[in-house]
Amino acid sequence: MSIAPDSAVRAFIADHRAAFLDDLADWLRIPSVSADPARAGDVRRSAAWLAGKLGETGFPVAEVWETAGAPAVFAEWPSDDPDAPTVLVYGHHDVQPAAREDGWHTEPFEPVVRDGRLYARGAADDKGQVFFHTLGLRAHLAATGRAAPAVHLKLLIEGEEESGSPHFADLVRDRADRLACDAVIVSDTGMWSADTPTVCTGMRGLVECQIDLYGPAQDIHSGSFGGAVPNPATEAARLAAALHDEDRRVAIPGFYDGVIELTAQERELFAELPFDEAAWLRTAHSHAVLGEAGHTTLERIWARPTAEVNGMGGGYQGPGGKTVVPSSALLKLSFRLVAGMDPDAVQDAVRAWVAERLPEGIRHEITFTGATRPCLTPLDHPALRSVVRAMGRAFEQKIRFTREGGSGPAADLQDILGAPVLFLGISVPSDGWHAPNEKVELDLLMKGVETTAYLWGDLAESWRDR
Template sequence: MEQAEQDIREFLDAHDAALVDQLSEWVRIPSVAGVPEREHHLRRSAFWLAGALRDVGFPLTEIWSGPTGPAVYAEWCAAPGAPTVIVYSHHDVRAVKDENWDETAPFEPVVRDGRLFGRGSSDAKGQVIAHLWALRAHLHATGRTAPAVNLKVIVEGEEEAGSPGLAAMLDEQRARLDADVVLFSDTLLWRADHPALCTSVRGMVGATIEVLGPLTDIHSGAVSGTAPNPAIELGRLLGLLHDADGRIAFPRFYDDVEPISDQRRAELAALPFDADDWLERSHTRSINGEAGFSVFERLWERPALEVIALAAGDPVGVARAAVPSMASADLSIRITTGQHVETVAEQLRRWLEDAIGEGYGHRLSVEAKTAQEPYRTPEHPVVDALARSMAKGFGVPEVGRMGNAGGGPAELLARSLGVPVVFFGTGLVEDNWHDSDESASLDVLRSGAATLAHLWHDLGVNGITPTA
């Protein structure tokens, strides 16, 4: 092991307790997105992070206001001629159901068996903390007083709400956001013992279908057998969303889906996969989906549609024995390379108009403002540098290639800033993002921090031109 590699790992190991303490302090701030009574906690979280960035050495930190939560911006540009990297992540977290947490209360972090439990520990405060300690390790190992690259950091406070204010922020601040690449840190790794470099994210279209039956909720004893029941009709519609092979049934839906290249198939096939391991780590009962594709291909290269919420009648409280006037379902449609939000939204509209039963009304709302286009990282020297750095950081001969089943504003960042987006995150599927008992592997956080420390040195030495 080269001396710098050893110095980085020894530094991070020696400061493990400080990393845990800092992440725990931040997790205690309940910066929940989309909950008005938590809005002041989003501000507290932003100010906490701004202070933590200053403590590392960033000479400039700012708070940018967003419609539902503030973003933190920081600059440390003291390396003339070196590449400029924008680091993107977020500090807002998903809402919690306290009663479903067993390991600890959501905002009372605790360490057990090498994991730190608490909301945001992995998604995505842990990923940001890895960046802070990566910088410290980089400066320690190189003896520098400033990073070997120029860094600009954007950590938004609205990602879990669909980043409604990010486009306006990027437009307003565009003059100061020139860079060579964006490093997007809000993604997963495949496995702790087999890290893989993420090179794509799927897009996302959210929609709500409302099926209308009687003009009002009406006693079933008065109209049962004659009234249109929207809950039954909605159930029928949901059963038509997929065909027998698991394909989404919208007209012409797959016309724009790009075929999976032979290279991509080979990259995904090279990753180790065991069905029992996947079911255990993902907490899923079985493996379903589109016929003819592997699990990896279904997750990262093919579109998907999920029903994420249903409502009709009296789901809580005392039942009224009434036929409901309306039933609704929330859909999450994951789209992939070649597809576009507007086209998919129109395909959904046409499908619903054709499929809705006679005697029913309907409404469809598509969340256009928070929809996200898919993104694939182009071939770029930073990808090669990141692969080298991950191998060093995780102590493996080489790293694989993967995608990210979820989305994020990667395409927006690339389009707004005119530079490629490269992904590096420290999450794992077993971290339980958006679920109860979310946690982060401390080993993975340290390896992630080591990866980033190596990356800043690599880019500072080699720039963004290919190396032998």
């Protein structure tokens, strides 16, 4: 038996909810802040705690994997069906820094339950969303009477996501044989709202760069030399101004090569969401929307590539005036990429564009960092349909679709392992990721538990029908 009866799943979850939350609270008390070297021991303690708890859950393999930075946790539980698909769950056990003086109402690493919400750093991002898989798996086994999952189940929970995952790609490459799978489930994401449950189908990629421009060997008098020699600050401004055309499209030749355009169905699905642009603007602390012509706000932030000026500098910045032609200037740019775009090709296009536009007498250097590939799951992929059905059973309503405008390490799993990436998260925008008073809605957390209890059986059955 693979498909778990709803009533049996819900009864098991209700019976074990209190113990599950006690365990989660114990984990949340470990301040596993990967960005703080002083907390390295706590990050290691967090990994050991999770590996031990996964062993208690029943995983016959639960290991702490070392990296050049913080440790990750790997667990594996083979199915008793040799033909079952292999699924890898991704999440992270490190958290953002937090201190009471940042504006927390309570101690950030002392979990508090109030009004149906669990407050603590990591409650939603990402310990709560990692940990719901443990109770969901137990409910799946209890409700189906199985001794092992309906799928070959693996977990990879990294310890450096909040520090940019600097060693994650190398870890995945080095351990690709152990991580081999048919599909990846990422539980480090959220939903549109508690009333509108959604599944994310993709994340954008990222390329960042700094362009350093050099002109005169030193700052020189603008009265004696201005207007007759190239000015690096002026050239930085000219580059920034040339970044977009009159329709707010990125004007770098070749930038859009390979872009997978939105289908009519995808645009219709985005339009179904109850988007309040005025409320979104308040969240953005902005006074107007502006972007690529011909696209809605949601399309712009989820499914269109972008270029942003992140910062500019050069010349005199102090009080009053100082009439110089500065010797140097800099420009910081970031590019969000969508499915079909290659970060290496984008970097090459940016290099060529900068070199083409700069005049003689301006020397430049470009430093690229943070290259991340985009990922996208087709709407008709059978694994995605399983996630949607499982969520629909748990929430008892229609599941809609979103994408994420940001970037993350999911693309490394997709590219290195050659497996589709699916997103399963129950967090909502009010959970306050990275902010004071981070929380998770307990009823939604239990919906995550319930979804995973249904998911493994559905995946096993639908994969067999492929």
